[in-house]
Amino acid sequence: MFFKKVFRKKDVYAEIIERITGVYPDQSSIYKQAFLHKSIIQNNQLQSFESNERLEFLGDAVLDSVISNYIYHKFPKKDEGYLTKLRSKLVSRQTLNNLGVKIGLQELMQSNLERASKSVYGDALEALIGAIFLDKGYVIAQKFVEDNLLQNHIDIETVIQTETDFKSRVLEWCQKEKLSFDFKISETEEKKGKLYLAELIVNDEVKGKGSDFTKKKAEQIASEQFYREIIAK
DSSP: OHHHHHTOOOOHHHHHHHHHHSSOOSOHHHHHHHTBOGGGTGGGTOOGGGSSHHHHHHHHHHHHHHHHHHHHHHOTTOOHHHHHHHHHHHTSHHHHHHHHHHTTGGGTOBOOOSSOOHHHHHHHHHHHHHHHHHHHOHHHHHHIIIIIIIIHHOOHHHHHHSOOOHHHHHHHHHHHTTOOEEEEEEEEEETTEEEEEEEEEETTEEEEEEEESSHHHHHHHHHHHHIIIIIOO
């Protein structure tokens, strides 16, 4: 009996999870749910809670906790404002989306999207962290974030120097150039919630557009478009 257990053939799916996370799962079903996009629910007679959104919610909280603890000890002389801004950069959609692709989550995603955006992989990464937390506990989830993500795939010094508050940069530039600056906001109802559409208006002309499920992020996307096309050149 002992030898049967020791030499038991490993599950192929579990081995993929082990390759990505560094740990062999005890409950593969949790990880499978982490990669089940809501778009696949409708055509497979599944309930909405069976998608990866609940795990994404959990993983987001775990990630925030791990990142906060990590940078708190890494930068002992930095104040709360500095740490808050750095944490925001490390857990930003762009950072998580890129990380999700880097570690190969596209290999496991299940969705009915014709063309998956990178945001699908950022959401799945948070769901994966939630799955590790449920399956292995906080310490293992923490080790995955710190060792597999922060140590192997993120250059914190580069992140520190990366501009993310494009709205403030555009505002400063417009004030310097004595140009008017405003946003026109509209809303549409989507299944996931209210989608905000932001148009950046500079001197009565539309200079950038952005959409997101938060007004703040939509404005940042519109500002980034203008910043990269005009100001950063």
